[in-house]
Amino acid sequence: MFLEIDNLYFSYPGKHRPWILEGYRFGMEAGEKVGISGPSGQGKSTLLRLIAGLERPQKGQIVIDGEIVTSAEHDVTPEARQVGMVFQDYGLFPHMTVAQNIAYGLWRLDKKARRERLETMLELTRMQAFSTRYPYEISGGQQQRVALARALAPNPKLLLLDEPLSNLDASLKVEIRREMRELMEQSQVTCLFVSHDLDDLHAVCERVVRVGAA
Ligand SMILES: Nc1ncnc2c1ncn2[C@@H]1O[C@H](COP(=O)(O)OP(=O)(O)OP(=O)(O)O)[C@@H](O)[C@H]1O
Ligand SMILES: [Mg+2]
Structure with a gap:
């Protein structure tokens, strides 16, 4: 397994904050492109931030390419994780x-x-x-x-895309989606792609998983 997330617990700081992720598990193989869907506010961006090392979980482990990057004992810096990220606003x-x-x-x-x-x-x-x-x-x-x-x-070892097409108008989106699929095929990078639009995900990803309780 290239990316392995095991028993991850995360809530934002503050009293009585609910778990965003509660015992979350996920794995993907090298070169795989996996989509993440789910309703707004369910923790998709949070999950990417945890993988990139921009947030630290209360519990659980993240392994990238055989290296424990997050656990009770490990916290590899974002720079050292060799994870690339594209945000919604670019x-x-x-x-x-x-x-x-x-x-x-x-x-x-x-x-x-x-x-x-x-x-x-x-x-x-x-x-x-x-x-x-x-x-x-x-x-x-x-x-x-x-x-x-x-x-x-x-x-990067891993590319994280957080709604990279959501700022585009509908006509441009179809074109960019096709371009992105070609780019992704050429680069062979392992990729996690967050979008609420299943058409975006199916254009690029082999499978789609959900994050969140619903
Ligand atoms: N910095 C923060 N501090 C406190 N709560 C936060 C913070 N960032 C996000 N949240 C809350 O955590 C939950 C998950 O947020 P997140 O951004 O991961 O959702 P999402 O699935 O990416 O949603 P969207 O589809 O709207 O982008 C939401 O309820 C949100 O309000
Ligand atoms: Mg988000």
Whole structure:
């Protein structure tokens, strides 16, 4: 099992807060693309944040690629988990160009390797012609592609997508969904994809699971 979540308990801090996750278990194999659906407020984003190491559970264990990243004794930093994440609002840095955004996570590489990786990602997302533009100078669909390129550039072990298509209007969405499916097939990355839209999930994922009590 590539990602293994065992007996996870999480509630946000505060008195009498309900469990968001209560004894949650989940596993996926390397290269798998799994969708997560479920109603609003059920804990989908929270689950991704726990996997990325942005939240710490009260109890339970998370293993990524054979390494315990979360347990009573372990808390691997988000950076060291090698997990890429795309948020609903894309989270692009507004003061950085497309190229600077994509290269952001490539600081470990030397200049030449960084340049090459950047070119590959620009090509993969067909953003070569836009590399010197700023996020506000490109469309929503293009921003979404840059966010994906930025997350994929450092070759993450695991890619977490939180409603990455929800900001797009309906006509653009169909096109971007198809592009994303192609991109995902090419990259072969292990991917967890959260969406309330089952059409989005079925376009990219082999199976869909639910999070939450309902
Ligand atoms: N930082 C926080 N502090 C306290 N409660 C929070 C916090 N973030 C989320 N919650 C609560 O935790 C529950 C789960 O939230 P979460 O964002 O994980 O849901 P979700 O399934 O992603 O919902 P949506 O589909 O609307 O994005 C919700 O009831 C929410 O109000
Ligand atoms: Mg959410």
